[in-house]
Amino acid sequence: MVELRRSNRISAKKEPLDSESAEPIKVKAKTESKVTKPNGKKEVKNEDSANKLAELQIGDDIPDLTLLNQDDEPISLKEVASKNKLVVFFAYPKASTPGCTRQACGYRDNYSELKEHAAVFGLSADAPKSQKSFQTKQALPFDLLSDPKREFIGALGAKKTAVSGVVRSHWIFKNGKLEVKRVQVSPEVSIEEGKKEVLELAKSL
Numbered sequence: 001m002v003e004l005r006r007s008n009r010i011s012a013k014k015e016p017l018d019s020e021s022a023e024p025i026k027v028k029a030k031t032e033s034k035v036t037k038p039n040g041k042k043e044v045k046n047e048d049s050a051n052k053l054a055e056l057q058i059g060d061d062i063p064d065l066t067l068l069n070q071d072d073e074p075i076s077l078k079e080v081a082s083k084n085k086l087v088v089f090f091a092y093p094k095a096s097t098p099g100c101t102r103q104a105c106g107y108r109d110n111y112s113e114l115k116e117h118a119a120v121f122g123l124s125a126d127a128p129k130s131q132k133s134f135q136t137k138q139a140l141p142f143d144l145l146s147d148p149k150r151e152f153i154g155a156l157g158a159k160k161t162a163v164s165g166v167v168r169s170h171w172i173f174k175n176g177k178l179e180v181k182r183v184q185v186s187p188e189v190s191i192e193e194g195k196k197e198v199l200e201l202a203k204s205l
Helices: 075-083 098-109 126-137 149-155 188-201
Strands: 032-036 042-046 066-068 072-076 084-091 118-122 143-147 169-174 175-184
Touching: 066 143, 072 075, 075 118, 084 098, 084 188, 098 118, 098 126, 098 188, 118 149, 126 143, 169 188, 175 188
Parallel strands: 084 118, 118 143
Antiparallel strands: 032 042, 066 072, 084 169, 169 175
């Protein structure tokens, strides 16, 4: 958040104070920002999602969220959807575990065909560093998104519990709207059905 600039004459006026901190109240200027924590780690703060997002249903628009990828780069979901008619997100509980590796590698092995029609993203609550290690070790050709607060994961209906965990799932957005929602599937079903659904949707474009 940034404080609005004021001329010297205007800034001489008293600013409203926060009743608890006695500090000047700052004005919101952006809906999202990239923050560097004291430990050097980055995170994206999606201020518009401070209120819990409702679970997405078929036909709903992709939410206006930004997540970091494995390289600590911010990825805007809205921007991704605007540039790709089909977007696949597959969620896994934890990077580099057996089932998650099978799922990610399945999308990797089918990527040459999938990329002809859709953008593909892996998604979990893992930190970017863990995602990078997973991507490098398995030679994954697509971005892995980090959602530690499970904002997007929650909106997609894939929180395992209210406090932790991710349910293995996949979703497909068509022209920015949710078209396919498959929550709680096996790695093999996610791969096979995800590919089949992409190819079917591609025919309608």
